[in-house]
Amino acid sequence: MWDVVVVGAGPAGATAAIAALRARPDARVLLLDRSGFPRDKVCGDGVAPHALDVLEALGVRGLVDDWAPVHRLQLARGEAEVERLMRRPARVVPRKVFDARLVDAAVASGAELRRHRVRSVAVGRGGIRLDDTIEAHAVVAADGAYSVLRRAAGAGPSGRRALAFRAYAPTRELGRSRQVIRFGQQRQPSYAWAFDRGDGWSNIGYGEVLGRRAPPSRGTMTAALDRLLPEVSDGAVEWRAHHLPLSSARWWQPDGRILLAGDAASLVNPMTGEGIFYAVATGALAGQHAVTGPAAGAGRRHRVAVRALLASHLRQTAVVSRLLPVPGIVPAGLRAAAADQRVFDDLVELGLGRGHLTPAAVAGVVRHLRA
Numbered sequence: 001m002w003d004v005v006v007v008g009a010g011p012a013g014a015t016a017a018i019a020a021l022r023a024r025p026d027a028r029v030l031l032l033d034r035s036g037f038p039r040d041k042v043c044g045d046g047v048a049p050h051a052l053d054v055l056e057a058l059g060v061r062g063l064v065d066d067w068a069p070v071h072r073l074q075l076a077r078g079e080a081e082v083e084r085l086m087r088r089p090a091r092v093v094p095r096k097v098f099d100a101r102l103v104d105a106a107v108a109s110g111a112e113l114r115r116h117r118v119r120s121v122a123v124g125r126g127g128i129r130l131d132d133t134i135e136a137h138a139v140v141a142a143d144g145a146y147s148v149l150r151r152a153a154g155a156g157p158s159g160r161r162a163l164a165f166r167a168y169a170p171t172r173e174l175g176r177s178r179q180v181i182r183f184g185q186q187r188q189p190s191y192a193w194a195f196d197r198g199d200g201w202s203n204i205g206y207g208e209v210l211g212r213r214a215p216p217s218r219g220t221m222t223a224a225l226d227r228l229l230p231e232v233s234d235g236a237v238e239w240r241a242h243h244l245p246l247s248s249a250r251w252w253q254p255d256g257r258i259l260l261a262g263d264a265a266s267l268v269n270p271m272t273g274e275g276i277f278y279a280v281a282t283g284a285l286a287g288q289h290a291v292t293g294p295a296a297g298a299g300r301r302h303r304v305a306v307r308a309l310l311a312s313h314l315r316q317t318a319v320v321s322r323l324l325p326v327p328g329i330v331p332a333g334l335r336a337a338a339a340d341q342r343v344f345d346d347l348v349e350l351g352l353g354r355g356h357l358t359p360a361a362v363a364g365v366v367r368h369l370r371a
């Protein structure tokens with residue numbers, strides 16, 4: 001019987017395994033993934049410094065120090081534009097690299113890694129059985145946007161979703177040494193991006209929140225990317241699409257032995273599509289609470305801890321994301337950020353970390369909305 005089985009070895013799962021072993025070095029931890037590593041994951045590859053903070057606190061230091069720091073962020077919608085230095089740089093690291101390194105760190109911590117696709121989950125009084133063969137006191141559900149474990153825990157499908165596609169293209173002058181985001185004006189909310197990896201290549205893509213209208217086709221998304229960021233897709237390779245399960249104002253986690261983390265917990269920032277910070281932050285809490293205290297109470301402990309960390313932030317991002325389609329809001333936010341570094345920093349914290357709407361940011365947006 002394993003103390004904890006972690007299903008999914010992306011950022012949420014690998015971090016959960018590391019955190020479990022840090023909390024209880026004698027714990028028996030099994031890390032399962034349907035893929036062998038290194039494996040690709042469709043993503044913008046933007047790793048916020050907040051995610052690296054969580055990993056450092058768990059003893060995983062310097063994981064991506066060999067990738068160029070990206071200090072500049074440019075945001076634009078139509079004529080409104082801001083480009084500033086971020087308080088702390090991000091890194092743009094292909095997930096093939098980032099996730100494999102994190103999995104190596106989990107194995108080095110003492111987790112056993114196995115390639116296995118989980119198909120069935122049976123929750124009993126004394127533990128959980130996966131595919132009739134693997135038994136655990138507790139299970140961390142870190143199996144991503146199409147989570148099998150989330151359904152087994154009794155959750156409905158995640159709420160709002162976005163659909164995005166990405167590719168890799170040679171870096172153009174427009175996007176050199178920066179992360180560029182251009183908000184769409186037609187299908188809302190939407191944006192195109194070009195994130196410089198610093199090695200001659202950029203991660204480029206386009207995504208939009210799904211609503212009542214028909215989901216975008218591949219052709220619609222390519223046209224939107226070309227319209228918003230002309231020429232960045234010249235020479236692009238490795239086009240792939242994926243869903244993003246966006247967070248809402250209320251976060252759900254049941255009592256019991258299944259602990260949700262990352263995309264499986266429907267935790268992607270609805271303003272920006274950022275999910276790696278939430279994945280490592282909730283993975284860390286899930287791993288810790290799975291092995292400390294009775295397993296039957298792990299879900300409750302995890303819920304309390306995640307709510308303490310994120311609840312008020314999630315409420316605010318939910319409100320702001322609902323306001324994004326309101327005419328004038330995004331340009332007002334960009335102009336306020338262009339006028340005041342503090343507003344820029346506050347909006348970056350809200351979009352990439354667990355920041356809040358500050359009085360300076362609200363006042364700045366309202367002022368520019370009136371203007």
Ligand SMILES: Cc1cc2nc3c(=O)[nH]c(=O)nc-3n(C[C@H](O)[C@H](O)[C@H](O)COP(=O)(O)OP(=O)(O)OC[C@H]3O[C@@H](n4cnc5c(N)ncnc54)[C@H](O)[C@@H]3O)c2cc1C
Pocket residue numbers: 007008009010011012013032033034035041042043044045046047048116117118119142143144145146147148164165166205207241242243244261262263264267268273274275276277279
């Ligand atoms: C186009 C796009 C761009 C994005 N850009 C960014 C960005 O720039 N920055 C950012 O922070 N976030 C970004 N995100 C969000 C980010 O990719 C996710 O939030 C993040 O990957 C979540 O990590 P995770 O560990 O929860 O899930 P994942 O990374 O999806 O990992 C889940 C793992 O579970 C495994 N798995 C799935 N099902 C099973 C099963 N049944 N059995 C065993 N294993 C299974 C998978 O193989 C996978 O390895 C983007 C997302 C998309 C789609």
